[in-house]
Amino acid sequence: MSYNKQHFTERAHIIKAMSHPVRLFFIEELARQERCVCELTEMVGLDISTVSKHLSVLKNAGLVVDDKRGNQVFYRLQTPCILNFFGCVEAVLNGESETTNCAC
Amino acid sequence: MSYNKQHFTERAHIIKAMSHPVRLFFIEELARQERCVCELTEMVGLDISTVSKHLSVLKNAGLVVDDKRGNQVFYRLQTPCILNFFGCVEAVLNGESETTNCAC
């Protein structure tokens, strides 16, 4: 296999969107239920503008979608399948990931 | 659910290791077969010191392991299960990821 830079850049862009602790938390929380920006802001204790930017990174990657209702914007997870992946991250953390058929 | 910063930082650290096009390529290539640093260097066309640093990021995250034989160092994927995840990234790219049971 040879290195097709554009191919891997596209895919890395999606993974990069998940590679921040706050955004990872948002993904897990939004998998449970949709949330507005102000709820998420209160949960993580950051400036609301910072939260808005994190959400736009996730939205830009196609991982979440937003829905404006009244003067609030609700976000929800567009891609439940990425949750399957988190089990594998746990396995890596626990050093139990040597098999293809781990708990992911 | 509340935001446990340390919990999500640990997990984001592993995902961040995958969030670069060159490292993503290495993961896929090392899933196929082990490779020494000089082989990987030739494939991506970067300085060997840059390649070495990318590999140490993957190793530090627990995703690959290395094996020194002679004066070469061979790397291989420690965590085949993360390959399951790449199918989901494809689904996100193709906008087919709305279901939990996609091809991941």
Place this chain on the structure above:
DNA sequence: CATCTATTTGGCTATTTTGCCAAATAGATG
């Protein structure tokens, strides 16, 4: 042991990312 090859490490610069504040925008409400 001198030297060659393979790899890692240190150090530097350029670029990207993160998070805050202030300002702009948009809908709701008096």
Place this chain on the structure above:
DNA sequence: CATCTATTTGGCAAAATAGCCAAATAGATG
């Protein structure tokens, strides 16, 4: 329409990341 709440955008500074070169290290070979 003035104002209030919710959110986004622009801009800035600090921190992290990426990639190169040079130097250090380690094993192989003459």
